[in-house]
Amino acid sequence: MNHLISLRDRPLTQLVLARLREFYREPEAVFWVYGFPILMIVALGIAFRNKPIERITVDVETGPRAEAIVDALSKQEKFVVATFDTASCRVRLRTGKTDLVVSAGESSTPHYDYAYDPTRTESVLARNAVDDALQRAAGRQDAATVADRVFDEPGGRYIDFLVPGLLGMSLMGGGMWGVGFAIVDMRIRKLLKRFLATPMKKTDFLAGMIISRLVFMVPEVLALVGFARVAFGVRIYGSLWAVVALVLLGAGAFAGIGLLIASRAKTIEAVSGLMNLVMLPMWMLSGVFFSSDRFPEVVRPAIKALPLTLLNDALRAVMQEGASLSSLGLEVAALAAWGTVTFALALRWFKWS
Amino acid sequence: MPLAIRCSDLVKRYDSRPPVEAVRGLDLSVERGECFALLGPNGAGKTTTIEILEGLLAATSGEVEVLGLRWGLGDDEIRQRIGISLQETRLADKLSVLETVTLFRSFYRRGLDPSDVLRRVSLEDKARTWVSKLSGGQKQRLAVACGLVGDPELLFLDEPTTGLDPQSRRQLWEIIRGFRQQGRTVLLTTHYMDEAERLCDRVAIVDLGKLIALGTPRELIAGLGGEHVVEFTLESGPATRAITSDELSNLPAVSEVRVEPDRVSLSVSEVHVALPALLDRLRRLERQITDLSTRHASLEDVFVKLAGRHLAEAEASSA
DSSP, X not given: OGXXXXXXXXXXXXXXXXXXHHHHTOHHHHIIIIIHHHHHHHHHHHHHHSOOOOOEEEEEEOSXXXXXXXXXXXXXXXXXXXEEOHHHHHHHHHTTSOSEEEEEOSSSSOOEEEEOOTTOHHHHHHHHHHHHHHHHHTTOOOSSOOOOOOOOOTTSSXXXXXXXXXXXXXXXXXXXXXXXXXXXXXXXXXXXXXXXXXSOOHHHHHHHHHHHHHHHHHHHHHHHHHHHHHHHOOOOOSOHHHHHHHHHHHHHHHXXXXXXXTTTXXXXXXXXXXXXXXXXXXXXXXXXXXXXXXXXXXXXXXXXXXXXXXXXXXXXXXXXXXXXXXXGHHHHHHXXXXXXXXXXXXXXXXXXX | OOOSEEEEEEEEEEOSSSOEEEEEEEEEEEOTTOEEEEEOOTTSSHHHHHHHHTTSSOOXXXXXXXXXXXXXXXXXXXXXXXXXXXXXXXXXXXXXXXXXXXXXXHTOSSOOOHHHHHHHTTOGGGTTSBGGGSOHHHHHHHHHHHHXXXXXXXXXXXXXXXXXXXXXXXXXXXXXXXXXXXXXXXXXXXXXXXXXXXXXXXXXXXETTEEEEEEOHHHHHHTXXXXXXXXXXXXXXXXXXXXXXXXXXXXXXXEEEXXXXXXXXXXXXXXXXXXXXXXXXXXXXXOOEEEEXXXXXXXXXXXXXXXXXXXXXXXXXXX
């Protein structure tokens, strides 16, 4: 009998259609899913593109040779120099208002004391820059000539690193909220219970949720990748199909996780709490804004196993380095496993009322 | 042909603290083609019972058969053949009426054309309207339409008219009557006595999880011993004492006397016999009537007699 039913009248088709209609008829949801990632790219792209010249704040302790130091440093635009007494300098250093405090010795041969916190990157940079400037002022000659070449070619900039991360993050947020909220809302409305009272198959319902999620995601990904291309010239170095495959795998994995999280939650508050519990670590650890390689060696395997890390690493490998899907077998398999295992568990634990 | 519904010694206990017995040993048989009401106040166990029969809740103990089949053995088969409207379902706001019914239609192997169903519940003009834009009565008719679209043999309706205005209630009654006239079976729950009386062939009155009376509305009312009720209020001053039921008990054609704080009501078989005798008795007792009325007995009177309290009191105490 089943093959005689037209595709349109099948329960799975109808469930997917219903979800799509509900989604596109809700303007706020459309904005949060499609508009938000783009706003984020714009904000971050602007923040990191038009970087002004890095300023270095240096305090000079009052003393007989203070003026000479100030003169020497003021020749370079990057130094912001001011003079304070010893106590004030100490306070300013402690509270992070200045990067470095310079004081001159009393002896006739030039001598400088540098006070700074060696764990602060800016302070270390300041110390080296100031030292370089003062040594030259004292007459040091460079042994070799050097030339600086600025590297900001597409593919290697921060924005090129950021876009795959934001893509992964938006797939995570969209998948989990999109599926999780919709399900809890239906449970509160007793719509799930109403469906249970029909001959509808559980698998049709849950698969319908995931498939509709995969469909919503198409414009989301196109908007994000297209915008990054047009506005910032972010290119995809690997194959477009590899990106499509990874995006589908990632969205499927997060929809599965969303389904699992929502499988028993009875209130919007409960599901929000659980979502945040699951997503927060991934926002911080999975390399959205900076590489997850910065975390200590011991925790890295655990971070690497998180679905967002897998997705981000794989997307970056394809988009930035032009890697092929076959070289990403581990990531692909692990993402597929996240999707199928969570779907199977959700199917088992799902509560309809 | 097996019965539409049969259940025996149905018990549902919730393991809360203290444990709550929502249903305590209920027996029911619903024939094919009848409209059957479970009548009782809120908290009587009606919804628990109907949800067990619908296969949405598991009974603690007892046997249930629906269309000759048992839950747990032929679930899909039963669900293909029954239709349901839950006590409260908020269908998806952003779907249209027709889209909603079409979605429900897709779950059934056989069924009716969604547009035909909308015509049956008089929502054909609203086919393209979003669910969120419907009135309460229209939403309820849509909920029933979702139950009808699988062309069920048996329809379960949990409080189908609660909270609706009188006109919407009548519209729903017409839909239910139309379904029943096709020879199909309806089981509904209600706490409206008039609804059960007008709509249903048989009524089971339940209170506190137990069956307290079963029969046609006519049989139940006849069981009171009088089909009429005479109610009156006596003039009272600071010195007057309340009248006792003994003082009125042996009046002709009066089968029962109930003295309540604000009025007295009598179950009467023949009003023209009882009334002159009553007035005569009160004159001899030197009591003045301030208010007197007679009416036909209703299921409310049956409930009062059996449960010892009015439905409104039962609702208040359960709330």
